[in-house]
Amino acid sequence: xxxxxxINFAINKYKYQKPFHIxxxxxxxxxxxxxxxxxxEGFKGYGEVAPSFRVNGETxxxxxxxxxxxxxxxxxxxxxxxRKIFSITxxxxxxxxxxAAIEFAVIDVLCNEIGIGVWEFLGGVKNEIETDKTxxxxxxxxxxxxxxxxxxxxxxxIKIKVGEDINRDIDDIIEIYKxxxxxNYIIDANMGYTxxxxxxxxxxxxxxxxxxxxxxxxxxxxxxxxxxxxxxxSPYPVCADESAKTRxxxxxxxxxxxxxxxxxxxxxxxxxxxxxxxxxCNSANIKLMIGCMSESSIGVNQSVQLxxxxxxxxxxxxxxxxxxSEKTYRGNFKQIKNKMFV
Amino acid sequence: xxxxxxINFAINKYKYQKPFHIxxxxxxxxxxxxxxxxxxEGFKGYGEVAPSFRVNGETxxxxxxxxxxxxxxxxxxxxxxxRKIFSITxxxxxxxxxxAAIEFAVIDVLCNEIGIGVWEFLGGVKNEIETDKTxxxxxxxxxxxxxxxxxxxxxxxIKIKVGEDINRDIDDIIEIYKxxxxxNYIIDANMGYTxxxxxxxxxxxxxxxxxxxxxxxxxxxxxxxxxxxxxxxSPYPVCADESAKTRxxxxxxxxxxxxxxxxxxxxxxxxxxxxxxxxxCNSANIKLMIGCMSESSIGVNQSVQLxxxxxxxxxxxxxxxxxxSEKTYRGNFKQIKNKMFV
Numbered sequence: 016x017x018x019x020x021x022i023n024f025a026i027n028k029y030k031y032q033k034p035f036h037i038x039x040x041x042x043x044x045x046x047x048x049x050x051x052x053x054x055x056e057g058f059k060g061y062g063e064v065a066p067s068f069r070v071n072g073e074t075x076x077x078x079x080x081x082x083x084x085x086x087x088x089x090x091x092x093x094x095x096x097x098r099k100i101f102s103i104t105x106x107x108x109x110x111x112x113x114x115a116a117i118e119f120a121v122i123d124v125l126c127n128e129i130g131i132g133v134w135e136f137l138g139g140v141k142n143e144i145e146t147d148k149t150x151x152x153x154x155x156x157x158x159x160x161x162x163x164x165x166x167x168x169x170x171x172x173i174k175i176k177v178g179e180d181i182n183r184d185i186d187d188i189i190e191i192y193k194x195x196x197x198x199n200y201i202i203d204a205n206m207g208y209t210x211x212x213x214x215x216x217x218x219x220x221x222x223x224x225x226x227x228x229x230x231x232x233x234x235x236x237x238x239x240x241x242x243x244x245x246x247x248x249s250p251y252p253v254c255a256d257e258s259a260k261t262r263x264x265x266x267x268x269x270x271x272x273x274x275x276x277x278x279x280x281x282x283x284x285x286x287x288x289x290x291x292x293x294x295x296c297n298s299a300n301i302k303l304m305i306g307c308m309s310e311s312s313i314g315v316n317q318s319v320q321l322x323x324x325x326x327x328x329x330x331x332x333x334x335x336x337x338x339x340s341e342k343t344y345r346g347n348f349k350q351i352k353n354k355m356f357v
Numbered sequence: 358x359x360x361x362x363x364i365n366f367a368i369n370k371y372k373y374q375k376p377f378h379i380x381x382x383x384x385x386x387x388x389x390x391x392x393x394x395x396x397x398e399g400f401k402g403y404g405e406v407a408p409s410f411r412v413n414g415e416t417x418x419x420x421x422x423x424x425x426x427x428x429x430x431x432x433x434x435x436x437x438x439x440r441k442i443f444s445i446t447x448x449x450x451x452x453x454x455x456x457a458a459i460e461f462a463v464i465d466v467l468c469n470e471i472g473i474g475v476w477e478f479l480g481g482v483k484n485e486i487e488t489d490k491t492x493x494x495x496x497x498x499x500x501x502x503x504x505x506x507x508x509x510x511x512x513x514x515i516k517i518k519v520g521e522d523i524n525r526d527i528d529d530i531i532e533i534y535k536x537x538x539x540x541n542y543i544i545d546a547n548m549g550y551t552x553x554x555x556x557x558x559x560x561x562x563x564x565x566x567x568x569x570x571x572x573x574x575x576x577x578x579x580x581x582x583x584x585x586x587x588x589x590x591s592p593y594p595v596c597a598d599e600s601a602k603t604r605x606x607x608x609x610x611x612x613x614x615x616x617x618x619x620x621x622x623x624x625x626x627x628x629x630x631x632x633x634x635x636x637x638c639n640s641a642n643i644k645l646m647i648g649c650m651s652e653s654s655i656g657v658n659q660s661v662q663l664x665x666x667x668x669x670x671x672x673x674x675x676x677x678x679x680x681x682s683e684k685t686y687r688g689n690f691k692q693i694k695n696k697m698f699v
Contacts (some may be wrong), residue, residue, distance in 0.1 A: 098667060099481065101480075130471060
């Protein structure tokens with residue numbers, strides 16, 4: 016049948032193994048919201064919201080406060096009419112993470128009913144991806160140690176958080192580069208630079224012979240002209256993250272020729288807009304990466320299934336579950352070092 | 358399992374019930390190519406190519422000449438990895454109709470294996486759509502009679518072919534309007550006008566108080582600036598058909614603000630680009646209609662499944678099977694007058 020009879024919500028608390036410091040934000044713990052969609056034949060599908068107050072204005076309490084409303088809108092619908100459900104979840108404007116978790120849980124339960132993996136339902140391109148791992152903001156010594164640890168563990172891509180102190184950022188990346196040659200670097204400023212600082216940052220590193228695979232969100236999210244300025248004046252591919260939440264955001268970025276890359280995160284877009292954004296970028300010669308907020312393994316699973324299904328992401332930045340202390344591993348994928356297998 | 362072990366191709370010949378006359382083209386019959394994808398457990402999926410030499414340069418023989426090549430590329434793939442198969446079918450550049458039929462047949466067999474309808478696999482938004490019916494170019498008396506017949510049969514939308522003689526087109530539409538008030542009109546010039554003629558045509562009808570729901574492909578396909586000119590100077594929504602084949606075409610139309618509408622046809626785009634185009638237009642506030650070439654019921658079925666799955670088409674122009682003499686009805690939908698039910 017596939018008729019939704021209930022949706023359950025539960026808060027799960029996780030601690031970061033160590034504080035995670037990015038521009039203007041230090042995370043020590045996260046309250047995630049688990050969503051379970053149940054159909055009339057007893058099938059279940061799972062999703063998770065990792066609320067980002069910084070990016071989306073979401074909190075666990077704010078999401079729970081929407082639980083009755085979202086249940087009222089969706090209970091009684093059939094998961095086989097999933098795009099009809101997507102048109103309902105698109106109304107959850109104040110909570111894209113909740114939209115994501117419900118949409119994923121709907122597809123998850125549908126796939127349980129019909130007996131194929133979500134990654135196959137979405138396209139089945141790859142059964143394996145690999146993730147980067149992230150160096151947070153810290154002292155020079157901390158940053159270098161963290162990068163070298165990641166390097167030694169065999170990760171091929173290191174993501175480095177910058178944006179609070181441009182001169183130290185440049186110096187520290189040069190130090191990291193000396194000890195981790197051969198990997199890809201994703202540099203993420205989380206909106207920390209002005210457009211001119213961002214260009215200076217990129218040109219300085221370039222003249223040092225350092226290649227940067229992706230230069231992520233150098234400037235504040237609403238400054239599309241600023242992103243374009245950086246793109247047209249930087250040797251590195253410029254990527255939108257905080258500027259690219261909905262498909263309408265991405266359409267505007269494309270029309271403005273503002274970026275080379277988009278970082279898709281389910282928590283910003285939900286599954287439905289994430290799929291739209293994939294199609295938009297694939298039609299506009301814009302490359303894709305996929306990222307996460309503070310999802311546990313059950314939440315990262317959502318992105319792993321999407322990434323394997325479409326097989327379209329040049330980089331996967333799906334390491335949040337590796338940063339959390341999690342008692343029980345719940346991903347529907349197998350993690351072996353930097354690789355994830357569905 | 359789902360592994361493709363064979364693809365069969367067969368030519369089916371159909372006669373039009375009466376000659377179908379559009380700008381610079383009169384059709385009396387069509388040789389369509391039926392495609393059957395077979396998997397290792399004996400499941401079958403069906404697609405059909407209605408070759409359009411005028412739009413795509415395709416003929417039945419040209420398609421059969423690609424049968425071995427396409428089989429070699431696809432046999433051995435698993436239909437559950439369907440986006441991997443889409444990346445292979447995207448190489449069928451000279452034959453978008455063949456791309457469409459294979460892609461649809463792959464999804465059809467996958468859905469047979471997992472036991473859901475193709476329309477459900479694609480989103481399950483609607484289980485019912487309605488089609489317009491088309492008045493071809495003819496004498497004034499023929500056009501009026503054909504329109505009145507369609508009107509009396511209960512169709513809510515009449516599509517009128519124009520483009521060979523602007524003054525008679527205007528006069529004939531005024532005559533049709535007098536006898537069919539209350540229906541929607543889609544006017545399709547099939548590239549027959551210059552930009553200035555198209556604007557004169559639209560303004561003249563507008564001043565007569567006639568509302569046109571969609572003004573389709575007024576100018577030659579490659580003239581995107583011309584489409585934009587008509588759009589910015591016409592009271593009616595301007596729609597691209599021959600100008601909108603691939604997702605890249607549609608991205609260009611969007612960037613150029615050239616149209617209000619896109620007419621998706623599987624024979625121009627295949628299923629994969631059709632899905633991309635839906636996402637593009639939904640992200641750019643561009644409305645959608647879906648059309649056909651000379652598909653029989655098994656071919657129109659492809660578009661009916663897509664239209665019901667996504668539920669995003671303001672108008673469905675899926676009447677080709679109603680114009681052909683077909684011995685055995687083979688659509689996986691039920692046709693009752695102007696309505697189609699999956």
